[in-house]
Structure formats: C-alpha cells, structure tokens
Amino acid sequence: MTIALPKGRLFEKTSTILGRCGYNLTLGDRQLVAEEEGNKLRAILVKNSDLPTYVHHGIAGLGVCGSDVIYESGYSFYELLTMPFGSTSICLAGRRGEPDSPGDATMLRVATKFTRFTRDIFHSRGMAVNVIRLDGSVELAPVLGLAPYIVDLVETGSTLTAHDLEVKETLGRTSVQLIANPAFYKYHFEAVNRFVDRLREAMDATDHAG
Numbered sequence: 001m002t003i004a005l006p007k008g009r010l011f012e013k014t015s016t017i018l019g020r021c022g023y024n025l026t027l028g029d030r031q032l033v034a035e036e037e038g039n040k041l042r043a044i045l046v047k048n049s050d051l052p053t054y055v056h057h058g059i060a061g062l063g064v065c066g067s068d069v070i071y072e073s074g075y076s077f078y079e080l081l082t083m084p085f086g087s088t089s090i091c092l093a094g095r096r097g098e099p100d101s102p103g104d105a106t107m108l109r110v111a112t113k114f115t116r117f118t119r120d121i122f123h124s125r126g127m128a129v130n131v132i133r134l135d136g137s138v139e140l141a142p143v144l145g146l147a148p149y150i151v152d153l154v155e156t157g158s159t160l161t162a163h164d165l166e167v168k169e170t171l172g173r174t175s176v177q178l179i180a181n182p183a184f185y186k187y188h189f190e191a192v193n194r195f196v197d198r199l200r201e202a203m204d205a206t207d208h209a210g
C-alpha cells in the first residue's frame with residue numbers, strides 16, 4: 001500500500017502514529033519515498049496542496065490531508081479516519097478596528113489560499129466577494145494594502161497579532177483526515193480496514209496513556 005504524507009508538521013505527527021503501529025518509515029536526507037522495513041507500506045512525501053492530486057490519480061491509494069486542502073482540490077475521497085492532531089479554525093480576519101464586514105454596498109475583498117472555500121461560503125450568504133489568491137504569508141495582504149480582509153487558518157492567533165490583525169469571524173473548523181482513493185478502497189477494502197483499525201488502536205492507546 002502506498003500512502004501520501006504531507007511534508008512538515010503533519011508528517012512528523014503521522015509518522016509517530018505509524019511508528020506506534022509498527023510501520024517504521026526511514027527517510028534519508030531529501031528522500032521523498034520511504035519503504036517501511038516490513039515492506040508493507042510505502043510512503044511518498046509530497047507538498048500539502050499536491051497531496052489530493054496524487055491520491056485522486058491513484059499514485060497513492062491513501063493519504064493524510066487537511067480537510068481545507070481536500071475541499072480546495074474539488075476531488076472526492078473516502079474519509080476513513082479523523083487524525084488526533086492538526087484541527088484548527090478557518091477565519092475571516094482584518095485589521096484591528098476595521099468593521100467586521102464592509103457593509104452591503106461594498107464588495108468584500110479577500111486574499112486567501114482557500115479560494116474555493118471563501119467563494120462558496122460568501123456566495124451561500126448571497127454576498128459578492130472578490131477573492132485574490134495567495135499561496136502563503138496571507139497576513140501580508142492587509143498590511144501592504146492588497147486586500148483589507150483575509151481568510152486563513154488560525155491556531156494560536158499569534159501570526160494575526162504580530163500583524164495587527166484580528167479575527168472578524170470564525171467560518172469553520174478544519175481537521176486532518178486519512179483519505180482513500182475510492183477505487184483503491186473498493187479493491188483493497190480488507191487490507192485498508194485492517195490498516196485503519198491498527199491506526200485507531202494506536203491512537204486510542206495513546207489517549208489512554210494520557
């Protein structure tokens with residue numbers, strides 16, 4: 001089985017849980033494909049935003065991915081398990097002291113990585129929104145005058161505070177999901193279910209160990 005894992009923080013946390021299940025992934029410096037010692041699992045390490053593409057095209061049958069990134073991809077997956085880390089808020093933020101929204105007459109101008117989510121949520125409220133796509137450091141947009149508002153993930157809030165921004169509205173919660181390519185799951189559901197059970201047991205044992 002091949003699992004796609006996102007680079008960075010989520011990789012560390014996922015590989016710890018996989019290690020507890022007996023899957024010890026060894027990755028050399030700059031190596032992006034890891035075979036586990038027992039050769040039952042192969043992991044590919046990919047950029048977070050590319051992960052749904054690899055799973056959608058069946059290069060990896062499974063993946064670990066934020067629900068925000070899944071939504072932006074527009075692809076459909078089976079979501080098999082919510083991982084016990086990485087849940088965070090997705091918020092509309094703007095400069096401290098600015099009104100919470102620009103009022104009916106003005107179109108909301110928002111910079112964000114989450115363009116699909118942002119359009120969908122404001123359109124569902126009947127609000128016109130001008131969405132400007134950025135790929136990172138979104139909090140610079142209000143500081144530099146690109147857009148008065150941003151939609152971004154907020155965990156501790158310290159990035160917003162450091163740029164004199166504040167949450168205007170929490171739009172939703174995100175979570176980290178174990179996803180499966182639907183066709184892969186249909187053909188390999190027994191092996192996948194065993195894998196999910198092992199992960200769940202390892203996560204439960206950690207909970208009980210406090």
Ligand code: PRP
Nearest residue numbers: 136137138152153154155156157158159
């Ligand atoms: C995320 C998010 C915010 C920051 C929020 O950025 O986009 O910038 O974390 O965290 P905080 O509320 O704890 O300060 P990330 O580090 O993933 O990098 P990015 O700027 O490239 O999106």
